[in-house]
Amino acid sequence: MEKAFTLAVVSEEKKVDYVSNFLKGKANYWWESARASEEEEVITWDRFKKIFLDKYFSSYMQTQMELKFFQLKQEGMNVREYEKKFTELARFVGDYVDTDEKRAKRFQQGLKPWLRRRLDAFELTTYAEVV
Structure with missing residues (x-):
């Protein structure tokens, strides 16, 4: 929709x-x-x-999707793949990513450590900037 x-x-x-x-x-x-x-x-x-x-959508299924979101890490994915998965799962955790700043912060937290550290230096606040 x-x-x-x-x-x-x-x-x-x-x-x-x-x-x-x-x-x-x-x-x-x-x-x-x-x-x-x-x-x-x-x-x-x-x-x-x-x-x-x-x-x-049963509460059990919703809880499972929330857990997947909170456990999501970039690991073996490239940034595009990670962003796609992040977006798919983010719809199940609205309150945690209901502002652009929260979304950006959570996305950055799941990036590979070396990439996350490099982005920290820029103090990015919007989702688009982080992606």
């Missing part, structure tokens, strides 16, 4: 509406019920993702 948002140029405020149109059958019934039980009138995209994952 994130790719579709980029392609279709969907604003942050319209993402939930956009996605909810694709829900069919039981998923649509679940969404109608979940939306009715939410206290906030406007449900953000981040909130939607959280309640969707809570429903369709």
Whole structure:
């Protein structure tokens, strides 16, 4: 869906509406019920993702993905491969990488030690700079 948002140029405020149109059958019934039980009138995209994952992605699986993220190290990967894996797993640990600075810091921590030490000298603060 994130790719579709980029392609279709969907604003942050319209993402939930956009996605909810694709829900069919039981998923649509679940969404109608979940939306009715939410206290906030406007449900953000981040909130939607959280309640969707809570429903369709078991807490055990989510914990496993979080562990994989926190154990992720560059090791035998090149930076591009490491960045791809980092991005795949980062979606399961939103609070730990919810700002550009946190994301950059965590990414740098997983780099090979010699590379991490070299980057330390530059005091980079954005994810793009670190990558």
